[in-house]
Amino acid sequence: MNASDLPSSVRRLLGSLVDASVRERIAISVAALFASLLVGAVVIMAAGLVATCKEPFLALGGSSFCYDPWEVYYQLFVSPFLNDFNTALMLKETTLLLFTGLAVAVAFRAGLFNIGAQGQLVFGALGSALAVLWGAAFVPTGVVGSLVLIPFGLVVGAVVGGLYGAVPGLLKAYADANEVITTIMLNFVATNVAFYLVSTYFKDPASQSVETKSVPAVAQLKPVLGRFESTSFSVWALLTGLALVVVIYYLLFHTSFGYDMRISGIQPAAAAYGGVDAERLVVGSMVLSGALSGLAGAVYVLMVLGRWRTGIPAVGFDGITVSILASNNPLGVVPAAFLFGILKSGSLSISFALGVPKQLVGVLRGLIILFVAMPEFFRMVGLKLGVGDRQPVATDGGRPVEGGDDDE
């Protein structure tokens, strides 16, 4: 089942489709980002109108505005680079988002919308924490222990996440159940089941909150660089994430499995014509996607928290934005994850320094997706400004927007 099985004309058509539009997609993502920040500024102004404060930055007539969008964006984008603590925070978020961004992108390329990265992450994190706690008894301390325990924890996280990702994959492949809805339902299930398991069986008796015991020091991903000491960012994890970007890129664009995935995402009919086993491909893609999410969970446990605790942040949901902003291209995930790393770190600064709720980043997340979803909008704006006249590209990196009969 590889590329050569397809008629060469189809192959050439699809190939040119993917290459020709890369620049255009980057332009759309950048434009979407700026459009979101523009709308975000309006939201900030409006919120400042509602909020009460001692020193509004602007008073117009009888109303006063508490938040200065310029200052908010300055804090949001610049403060992550101003001190080591913020920088470590930014790189930590970037690292986690590399994994979940890749997870969503891989599924998306195969035409599957994995909204369940969050649930796969929650279970992967729990599996990893429990595995490391169990395994710690059998390994020596010191470097050897780390070399055994950390990979073990990562692998178990990936396996558990992959198995949980297989559930919506199987439901999609063999029962035609829409993966958008099943993955969202499975997120609720994962959160509640993990909560039950930990509170009933694996709770740290010394703790008031629902959390496992702390994993031993040898199993924790330590900050390697001196300047990030006492932060929860490990260069090793970042490097692993970047290496995975390369691996996934290679898998998608230079292996027959990746080719089958992409063709299935763009043209299911062509894939079937080429002899792709659609069911197996759906399950395989979801397992891979789930494994990457589970890996994110493992990294979260081993690098950030050192244990599993209820209330895991929405890294999985942010992975959706990262992937969409990256046009579901593994290489694009790097700058997109970096951008969201900045936003995540900056969100704490705006909350701390300016009193602007950090949930602002949640609003920006939605706005970015909305704008990326409408290339036509930018094409119209572009036409008004007299630049470009080509047809828009599809948001999912797949077939063009005008495609009509593909779903039949």
Next chain:
Amino acid sequence: MAVARSREVTTMNRKAIALVVVAGVALAGLVSVAFFPAGSIAAVVAVVDANYLGAALRLTVPIAFAALGGIFAEKSGVINIGLEGLLIIAAFVGIATTYTVGGGQAAVWIGFAAAVLASTLFALLFAVVTIEFKADQIIAGLAVWLIALGLGPFTARVIWGTVNSPSVPTLNDWTVPVLSEIPWVGPVLFDANPTVYMLLVAVPLSWYALNRTAFGYRVRASGENPRALDTAGVNVSLVRYKSVLISGVFSGIGGAGLALGQVGQFIGSGQTMVGGRGWIGITAYLFGNYNPIATFGASFLFAALDALQIRIQQIPGLDLPGSLVRIVPFVIVIVVLALIGKTRLPSAAGEHYDSDED
């Protein structure tokens, strides 16, 4: 993904599935009876009374209204998966407005109107983005959800300092004299929240509008064969705009019904107080095969499960873990989706339509 395997599901199959689900619930009840002491059996059985049915009907409101709206949008060719977001926006604006206006029932009704307006405006945004700017409907719907998921808690913190609001008054129940005295039926149907009455009116009305009016015919044609509708001189975009706006109005009533009809507070942590009811609504109308009456039945089934899990947790001595009981409705949704499989979407759902005039 329709390569040679789009299973058509007949009405017969759906009835069978409904039976399977009901039987499954009954079986679960029997199993729990077998495992728990005799006193608990009585307690579980006693849960199902008029009070319980009333609660289930109240919980049906957000699910069924979202689902009814979803039917109109999808029948016209616009898949609106942003229903969850519309519910969140309506719930938030309803509470925030009632809180700001202050006072009694009048304030609650003003909040209710504001909630519907906000949800409708959001739906208009979604309509412009998908119809005018030809955005991918699934991704734009996801964006509507995520924007609402960010905007609700964000604004809540701006106003109240936390993601949760203080309590506000809720809509008083309306009691129909005499009829409410009828045993069982009376307290459920004639001593209920105004939003429940709205739902009981909206369901047959939606069925009638879709199946017996010219507008309903246009909505269906716009989703099945927009070209033909266009040829007949009907503005396809306008039909789709109207349908998406209807989904906004309905979701607004649903979200306000949840916030101002029962909870009386905005809860912005996690997935917010809406907690997936919009997604369940989507499953409900797929289960109900776009038929408003059947969709209402499916919504009621999911809501009844939700009400049951709340009741079961309140039974003293029956020590079921809440976090496990809570997942029951979600698991049932997955099972139902797997059983009904691929539904036959309107032919042109998810596609843009360009009339050749421009």
